Amino acid sequence: MTSLPAGDRPTDAIASAAPLVSRTVPLDPELGAALLSLVPHRPARDLCSWVRRGEGLVGWGRAASRTATGPDRMDELDAWWAERSRTAVVRDEVYRPGTGPIAFGSVSYAAGSRAGATLVVPEVVVGVRGGVAWLTTVGVESSPAVAAVPVTPELGVQQPPSGPHDVAFADGALSPARWAGAVAEAVSRITSGRLDKVVLARDLDVTTSAEIDVRWLLHRLAEAYDTTWVFAVDGLVGATPELLVRREKGLVTSRVLAGTIRRTGDDEHDLALAASLARSSKDLEEHEYAVRSVAEALAPHCSSMNVPEVPFVLHLSNVMHLATDVAGVLVDDASALALAASLHPSAAVCGTPRPVADAVIAELEHMDRGRYAGPVGWIDAAGDGEFGIALRCGAVSAEDPSRIRLFAGCGIVAGSVPDDEVAESSAKFVPMRDALTAPGPRSSR
Numbered sequence: 001m002t003s004l005p006a007g008d009r010p011t012d013a014i015a016s017a018a019p020l021v022s023r024t025v026p027l028d029p030e031l032g033a034a035l036l037s038l039v040p041h042r043p044a045r046d047l048c049s050w051v052r053r054g055e056g057l058v059g060w061g062r063a064a065s066r067t068a069t070g071p072d073r074m075d076e077l078d079a080w081w082a083e084r085s086r087t088a089v090v091r092d093e094v095y096r097p098g099t100g101p102i103a104f105g106s107v108s109y110a111a112g113s114r115a116g117a118t119l120v121v122p123e124v125v126v127g128v129r130g131g132v133a134w135l136t137t138v139g140v141e142s143s144p145a146v147a148a149v150p151v152t153p154e155l156g157v158q159q160p161p162s163g164p165h166d167v168a169f170a171d172g173a174l175s176p177a178r179w180a181g182a183v184a185e186a187v188s189r190i191t192s193g194r195l196d197k198v199v200l201a202r203d204l205d206v207t208t209s210a211e212i213d214v215r216w217l218l219h220r221l222a223e224a225y226d227t228t229w230v231f232a233v234d235g236l237v238g239a240t241p242e243l244l245v246r247r248e249k250g251l252v253t254s255r256v257l258a259g260t261i262r263r264t265g266d267d268e269h270d271l272a273l274a275a276s277l278a279r280s281s282k283d284l285e286e287h288e289y290a291v292r293s294v295a296e297a298l299a300p301h302c303s304s305m306n307v308p309e310v311p312f313v314l315h316l317s318n319v320m321h322l323a324t325d326v327a328g329v330l331v332d333d334a335s336a337l338a339l340a341a342s343l344h345p346s347a348a349v350c351g352t353p354r355p356v357a358d359a360v361i362a363e364l365e366h367m368d369r370g371r372y373a374g375p376v377g378w379i380d381a382a383g384d385g386e387f388g389i390a391l392r393c394g395a396v397s398a399e400d401p402s403r404i405r406l407f408a409g410c411g412i413v414a415g416s417v418p419d420d421e422v423a424e425s426s427a428k429f430v431p432m433r434d435a436l437t438a439p440g441p442r443s444s445r
């Protein structure tokens with residue numbers, strides 16, 4: 001089942017016939033250190049990012065892209081990328097995970113969502129890893145606009161992006177009070193034994209006075225949340241602390257989060273809260289479901305898995321989470337995207353048992369999650385890559401790029417209190433709310 005929005009058709013048509021041509025050259029590490037500042041102004045849909053602590057990948061332009069919908073959307077994209085990788089003409093002077101041609105991807109949470117799944121192959125990618133920096137340019141061989149070996153562009157630090165003005169937040173599908181009612185309904189279904197856990201989300205509609213410069217959001221998120229992966233793919237922008245899967249040279253890792261407590265800003269008090277989170281039976285139970293769902297999904301692809309029995313507490317600026325890093329040795333040739341497909345949706349964003357939780361989500365949330373809570377990340381021609389879960393994020397409207405829709409959700413178990421969950425979801429909106437409103441050092445205001 002494939003449906004291609006009009007804008008994606010030309011590149012897809014070329015894509016099925018003509019090989020990608022890519023060239024990777026080393027880059028001055030000093031330039032690489034300014035990774036996000038190298039990104040030029042482009043429409044939201046043509047900017048890509050996957051950056052953590054100043055390292056990672058940024059890209060812009062579209063050499064090719066592919067969109068798919070329906071339950072097999074990730075398999076379709078995986079097959080498309082495998083074929084594009086197989087036929088690509090690659091000149092790579094750096095050769096490490098993330099060099100050569102890469103695709104950034106973003107996938108709808110629900111199989112039936114109109115948002116579908118998209119892979120974007122940028123024309124230009126800059127990567128930094130372990131202090132080594134590189135530049136990849138990609139063209140399509142038969143495109144008259146691109147030379148057979150793409151021209152390496154001049155890179156430089158760009159004019160600082162400017163922040164949005166006249167930012168207004170409005171309730172999305174449900175007001176906080178109605179959403180609290182949905183949480184109460186979910187708790188009663190859990191206590192009556194119909195399911196163990198369900199993750200319920202809510203949304204906010206944000207309007208601004210002009211086209212949102214995604215680079216502004218990326219800078220602000222990277223400054224405030226340096227332990228997260230700051231991402232942008234096809235207009236979806238955010239800072240996720242949760243790594244669904246990393247595949248690198250035969251090793252598979254995943255960072256599972258579930259169980260949350262809000263920070264107060266008082267470090268001593270926060271440490272006491274972290275200790276109480278680590279002992280909270282409600283949060284430990286919620287966490288256990290999420291870890292089990294990831295370990296079970298990875299098991300068929302892995303040998304010698306390491307699943308720690310006790311979670312650690314991950315500190316972010318706004319919240320703290322119970323976290324577990326799962327690792328395994330890959331025994332088949334499943335790509336990063338195929339692994340993401342077998343993990344999605346984990347109990348961290350869906351619930352347990354999965355089909356019941358999914359039905360409850362569809363019934364009680366009253367919204368399409370779009371690509372929130374779906375896999376987001378990148379994949380290289382060897383199938384290595386990283387996919388996070390798209391959390392703490394917003395989707396810039398394709399029709400009106402001055403608007404963005406924000407999402408946040410919470411795991412609901414038997415012990416959940418609706419008003420506490422409203423407060424937790426508000427805390428999870430903070431990264432995007434602040435990025436949209438608080439002036440930063442680069443502010444032009």
Ligand SMILES: C=C(O[C@@H]1C=C(C(=O)O)C=C[C@H]1O)C(=O)O
Binds near residue numbers: 199348410411
């Ligand atoms: C659903 C979200 O976060 C998920 C739910 C969590 C929880 O309920 O404790 C914690 C981390 C994430 O796995 C979100 O941020 O929107």
